Amino acid sequence: MPKLLFLNGPNLNLLGKREPEIYGNFSLDELEGTLTSKISKMNCEVSWYQSNAEAELVDKIHASATDGVDFVVINPGAFTHTSIALRDAFLGTSMPFIEVHISNVYSRETFRHKSYLSDVAVGVISGVGIIGYELGAIAALNWLSLKKNN
Ligand code: DQA
Numbered sequence: 747m748p749k750l751l752f753l754n755g756p757n758l759n760l761l762g763k764r765e766p767e768i769y770g771n772f773s774l775d776e777l778e779g780t781l782t783s784k785i786s787k788m789n790c791e792v793s794w795y796q797s798n799a800e801a802e803l804v805d806k807i808h809a810s811a812t813d814g815v816d817f818v819v820i821n822p823g824a825f826t827h828t829s830i831a832l833r834d835a836f837l838g839t840s841m842p843f844i845e846v847h848i849s850n851v852y853s854r855e856t857f858r859h860k861s862y863l864s865d866v867a868v869g870v871i872s873g874v875g876i877i878g879y880e881l882g883a884i885a886a887l888n889w890l891s892l893k894k895n896n
Pocket residue numbers: 756757758821822823824825826846847848849850851858
C-alpha cells in the first residue's frame with residue numbers, strides 16, 4: 747500500500763485563525779481529520795507533519811526516505827520562497843513531491859511568485875483552497891501507479 751506524507755510548513759498550524767479571508771476557516775486538525783478519512787479509502791497510508799522550523803522539515807524529508815514514504819504532498823508555506831535547503835532535501839533523497847498552496851500565490855505579492863521547489867516538483871497546485879491537498883493526494887497516487895506499471 748503506498749505511503750503518503752502530508753508536510754506543512756510555517757504558520758500552517760494557525761489555519762482557521764490566520765487570515766481566514768485567504769486561508770479559510772478550517773483548522774489544521776480538522777483538515778487532517780477530514781482528509782485522512784477520505785484519503786485512507788483510496789487504499790493508501792497517510793501521515794501528517796507540521797513544523798515551523800526549516801531544519802525539522804528537512805529532517806522529516808530525510809527520515810521519510812528511510813521510513814518507506816513513497817510520496818510527499820507539501821505546503822512549504824513561506825519556505826517555498828526562500829528555502830534552498832528544502833529543495834536540496836528533496837533532490838538529495840529523490841523523494842517525489844507535489845507542492846500545494848491554499849491561496850493562488852501568483853495573484854499575490856511578487857515575492858510569492860518565486861518558488862525554490864516548483865521546477866523539481868512532480869506538480870504544483872495553487873489557489874483552489876484546502877481541496878488542493880486532496881487533489882495532491884489523488885495526483886500522487888496516480889503518479890505512483892503509472893510509475894509502477896512502467
Ligand atoms: C501558502 C502561500 C505562501 O506564500 C505563504 O507564505 C503561506 C501559505 C499557501 O498555502 O497559500 O504560508 O503556502
